[in-house]
Amino acid sequence: MSSSSAALKFRVAICGAGIGGLVLAIAIEKFAQRNVQIDVYESRDAITTAGAGISIALRATEIMRELGMYEEIFGVSTKPPSSGLGPLFRKSDIPEGGFKWFQRIIRQQGLSMTRQDLVDILKQHLPASCTVHFNKRLTTYNKQPAGSIALHFTDDSVATTDVLIGADGIRSSVRKTLFETMDRGLINSSKIAHYADAYWTGALIYRAMFLVEKLLKMDPNNVASKGSVFFCGKGKHIVSYLVSQGTLIGVVAYVADKQKAGTPFEGRWVSVIARGAVCALRVLVKRKSSETRAFVARACAFAVLFARRISSKT
Ligand SMILES: Cc1cc2nc3c(=O)[nH]c(=O)nc-3n(C[C@H](O)[C@H](O)[C@H](O)COP(=O)(O)OP(=O)(O)OC[C@H]3O[C@@H](n4cnc5c(N)ncnc54)[C@H](O)[C@@H]3O)c2cc1C
Known part of the structure; x- marks a missing residue:
C-alpha cells in the first residue's frame, strides 16, 4: 500500500x-465497511487487567460468537450448571444456621472466567490494522x-484522528x-460536574481468589464450592462464584456506608492490600453464620496474597 492511500484511511482513536x-x-475491524486505521491510546505501559473473575452474560456471549471468539472463551470458562439453577441467596448475618431464601432460575446462563484469560484472548484477536x-x-x-x-497527552505529544471513542x-x-x-445551549451548566466526574457510592469492595480444594479441606460441604452464592447481610455482603473450570473461587466482599455516599473518596481508588483485606473480611464474618465463617477464613488466608480494595463509584 502506498503511503498516500494509507494517509487516506479513516482514522478511529x-x-x-x-x-x-x-x-x-476487534468489532470495528470486523464490521467496518471500509479501510479503517485504529489507534488505541493506553495510559499504562501494557495491556493489564484489575480484578479477579468476570461473568459474561448471555447477550455478551452472542457478541463474542459474532466476533469469532466464543470457542476460545468457552474453553477457559466455568461451565454453567445444566440444572438451570442460578445464584443462591442466603441469609448469612446470623450466628448459626444461615438459610437459603431465594435461588434464581436462569434458562440460559452466561460464562465465568478469570479476567486475565479474557484479556489474553482479546489481545490475540486485535486486528493488524x-x-x-x-x-x-x-x-x-x-x-x-x-x-x-487533536488529542493531547500528558507527555505533551499530540495526535490527530477523525473519530475519538472514550473507553x-x-x-x-x-x-x-x-x-x-x-x-452551553445543550446542557444545564449546573449539571456538568455531575456528568463529568465520578462520585463515591460509600461502598468498598474487597476482591480475592482462592483454590476450591483449600475450602473443601476446611469444610467439605461448603455451599460456595457448589456454585455462585450471595451471603447476604445488612450493609455487608459477600458474593462467591466459581471460575477456571470450577477450580478457583472468586470472592467479592461489599461494605457499604450510606452516610458516605456522594462524599469524596480519600486515598487510592484501587489498591493491592494485604492485612487490610484480612481485617475487612474478618469484620464481615464476625456476625455471620458458621458456613460463611469457614468460607471467609479460607478467603482471608489467600487475601493476604491477593486482594484489592476498590472504591465503588457511581
Ligand atoms: C480493581 C477492579 C476490579 C474489578 N473486578 C471486576 C470483576 O472481577 N468483574 C467485573 O465484571 N468487573 C470488575 N470490575 C469492574 C470493571 O471496571 C469493569 O468490569 C471493566 O473493567 C470495565 O471495562 P472498561 O474497558 O470500560 O474500563 P477499564 O477496565 O477501566 O479500562 C479503561 C482503560 O483505559 C485506560 N485509561 C484510563 N484513563 C485513560 C486516559 N486518560 N488515557 C488513556 N488511557 C486511559 C486504563 O488504563 C484502562 O486500561 C473491576 C474494577 C476494578 C477497578
Missing part, C-alpha cells in the same frame, strides 16, 4: 485498552477547523472533556 476498548477495536500506543494518557481533546480531532473507564478524560466543552 480509542482511548483506553481495557476490556471495552479491546472489544471495540490496530496499533496500541502505550504510556499515552489523554488529558483533553479539541476539534480542528478541518474537522479532525477510558470510570474516570474518563474523554467524558470529562465532552461535557466540559459541550455547547
